[in-house]
Amino acid sequence: MTLAGETPKKGEFCIDIxxxxxxxxxxxxxxxxxxxxxxxxxxDKNISNLKNVEFEKRDAFSLLPxxxxxxxxxVDWLFSDLICYPEKLYDWLLMWIDSGIxxxxxxxxxxxxxxxSSIIKKFAAIPNSKVMHLFHNKNELTFIKLWRPA
Numbered sequence: 001m002t003l004a005g006e007t008p009k010k011g012e013f014c015i016d017i018x019x020x021x022x023x024x025x026x027x028x029x030x031x032x033x034x035x036x037x038x039x040x041x042x043x044d045k046n047i048s049n050l051k052n053v054e055f056e057k058r059d060a061f062s063l064l065p066x067x068x069x070x071x072x073x074x075v076d077w078l079f080s081d082l083i084c085y086p087e088k089l090y091d092w093l094l095m096w097i098d099s100g101i102x103x104x105x106x107x108x109x110x111x112x113x114x115x116x117s118s119i120i121k122k123f124a125a126i127p128n129s130k131v132m133h134l135f136h137n138k139n140e141l142t143f144i145k146l147w148r149p150a
């Protein structure tokens with residue numbers, strides 16, 4: 001979030017997929033935002049008991065933007081630290097971006113070994129986004145897409 005230059009704000013609604021054990025959920029909650037954390041593994045109890053934290057034990061890819069559209073609920077941020085193939089995350093993320101229901105995205109792209117240039121190019125081609133290799137992220141890259149008013 002530091003490199004993005006933006007953080008969730010009080011009253012904003014955020015989704016954190018791959019949330020267990022709860023590090024990002026904790027950071028987001030400390031910003032004052034509401035957090036829906038999704039993972040197949042439970043959150044640490046100290047995190048799940050925090051104010052403004054809701055946890056759902058489920059497959060993150062089953063979470064669809066249509067549900068939030070039907071509820072008339074805007075998603076301000078979507079975070080992902082999910083262990084998955086970057087190609088699968090890309091397809092799922094495009095669905096969220098195309099839905100227009102979420103403004104901001106910060107996702108970790110996790111690779112087994114050397115990152116594959118073809119999927120990196122696909123993420124980098126998403127308008128108003130950037131892909132970065134952070135110093136301590138070995139075989140991971142960080143994808144950031146922030147909403148900017150026109």
